[in-house]
Amino acid sequence: MFIILVYDVGEKRVAKVLKICRKYLTWVQNSVLEGEISAANFKKLKLELKRVIDEDEDSVIFYILRTTKYSERQSMGIKKGGDELFI
Template identity: 35%
Template structure:
């Protein structure tokens, strides 16, 4: 499955969240990660992120069943040079 994960956490936990997500997905923008991942790996990733998060932090997971139907347009400078969409 293809996912986009965004987060808003206390700045004390930002680097930990970023480091953990980079192990599973591609970084595309500050606090935004995306890529192909299995259901099992996603559950593993989310469990480890929940351990890092505080009570007032938030995490958003967008699951795309068929990424071929998703169009991505970048305006301005791109943080990641990967061509993720065909």
């Protein structure tokens, strides 16, 4: 499956959350990562994030695409992060 992950976490936890996410996905832009991930690794990612975030203050959103066949990414402005993966 292909995942787009977007997070908004407290300043103290940003580095930890980014480090966890980069083990599984490609950093695209501030607080945004994407990539192909297996169901097992997706479960691991969520478990690791659950240990770090404060569910009363932080937000992590997963957009799950079963296929990227009908998807397209368009961007404007400066490029941040990786360009090798795209939807």
